[in-house]
Amino acid sequence: MGRQKRPTIRDVAEKAGVSIATVSKYVNRQQSFSQAVEDKLRSAIQDLGYSQNPLARSMVTGRTTAIGLAVMDIANPHYANVVKGANRVALENGYNLLVVDMEESISAARPLLAALSPRTDGLIVSARVPQDVADWLAELDKPVAFLGQPERDDVTTVGTDSVQVASLLAQFLVRQGFSKFGYVGYSRAAWNVERLRGLREVLEPAGLELQVFDVEEPTSEAGERAAARVLLCQDRPDVIIGCNDLVAIGLMSEARALGFNVPEDIAFAGIDNIPTSRYVTPPLTTVDVCSQMTGEVVMKQMMAMIEDKPCPEGLAPEPALIIRDSTRRTVKSKQLAR
Amino acid sequence: MGRQKRPTIRDVAEKAGVSIATVSKYVNRQQSFSQAVEDKLRSAIQDLGYSQNPLARSMVTGRTTAIGLAVMDIANPHYANVVKGANRVALENGYNLLVVDMEESISAARPLLAALSPRTDGLIVSARVPQDVADWLAELDKPVAFLGQPERDDVTTVGTDSVQVASLLAQFLVRQGFSKFGYVGYSRAAWNVERLRGLREVLEPAGLELQVFDVEEPTSEAGERAAARVLLCQDRPDVIIGCNDLVAIGLMSEARALGFNVPEDIAFAGIDNIPTSRYVTPPLTTVDVCSQMTGEVVMKQMMAMIEDKPCPEGLAPEPALIIRDSTRRTVKSKQLAR
């Protein structure tokens, strides 16, 4: 269906009886024209259905007016919301956001980023990548920003502090009177150690026990599969923290399927505050990591980097505890705790 | 941050002491070379960290080895899963998938697609677009496929049949003995009329009542906001069908918050079978529209179109009823129905 080549600037120039430079300037609104030329240009463009080829434009200007965003897993609502935020800000600034899914595979990241990079004016990468990829990104002739735990001063990184997020949650749970903690982590992610550290910083001084488990992917299905192992272990925790909401939801669901009462028999908490967490039973206690705002902030930083303006400060998203019923203390649980 | 320009083919040629044509052929593995040349090339490329600029390449070949996918709302797990499926197949075929979020705005589609199109070898659009955009897409010099209800033979469209999906659900609910139906639709989507039609085709002949409501966006939040209106209406339905799972989940959640027992007082069903539906309480009855498979199939069709091969047939995803507790008939509900 209609595979005719699309018209070029030359076609327009010919049809309008002007030079291609004039067409270019007209299309880019770079100056004013005589009424006659303007009319001819408008109708020629209209008739031909001409529109600029951004590739050719990029070749000469070196700009693409597109930003690339590579996410670990677009099916994770946290990342989907980061995309939302980033997209809004990009559009507001006249940029297009090109999203690429890395499918939780750091090893696949390199070729994906290599393909994405030249199509964009800047790259946002939602993970701490291996050193060789990081080096390669640093050598790039365009700004790069990371999503995640801010660490070093020489790279822009936007996200909540994983240690802080985990501590916040642990502190609350300790105050609630929980004493035997379980953490179901995802050791393949870089942030896992920090979340674990955040928990330990709170639990160890309090002399509280922490059992650590691991899932092979940070999804609800993996959480479900891990549930039996976690729940039927020697010394069952009285509260389980999932490394993210997805995992926590899977764990909690399977726990209920196995006959446990939540939160009476065992409590659950997650991290991220994905929309689903409100709708599960019981609603999941979690830490809001401001997914959408993170996307907005990282894109604002990116815009600043591109325009060589100083990076806007004070935008860092602040994690917030979201207390729901999955960690409610009940008469029964308090009695059991004795 | 190393903002040095990235090395070009000319840099490599110079360093290796060969012509740029030779470098090009080497990089594209188009022929064999003398050992000496090959060694020099390899080390030059290595040292410089050279990689092809796909933009420049596209300029001359006319190919980008990228496919564009514009989705209505990436935060909707249905679309996220379509992306997953499409991405997998694209990668298998050596293509990159570039995703763009249209934010549920058909009006914003045009500029977004115009920007995406020239960066890709083919476009997949997750919506029925307005006629002018459809015409514009048809005039494009590249294959276009749509996600949704297959309708016309002259455009590739992949998706489950919305009429069939809705009928399937209605038939089941009628068999279950429900008699007063409510449908909470999203009239701004093109598929809404078909879902409604599918319901009517089953309910009208059976002489069953159908009340229709509408949400302003197809999300759980909108579902929640609509709940009071739906539940407190004159003649309350005994089963409510959400136009998608997201809406149904919001409705059901708010119904429970308002003190209704689900499914005893009122039952709920959705459409899509997003992962969350399994985890809400009660688990949501829905129709699986094979989101991921839809993505795979549409990308396979796209690959075939690009290679000018006949489109693989018999791949159409078949919707499947997923029966869960949100529509379970109970003693109480049966009594009430009398």
Next chain:
DNA sequence: TTGAAAGCGCTAACAC
């Protein structure tokens, strides 16, 4: 097996 040269569609000096 290698290289010279044309040109993809466009912009940006610069000249008129």
Next chain:
DNA sequence: GTGTTAGCGCTTTCAA
């Protein structure tokens, strides 16, 4: 206000 021209980085004849 308008046109001429030199490339952007690359592939692709075609000739050597």
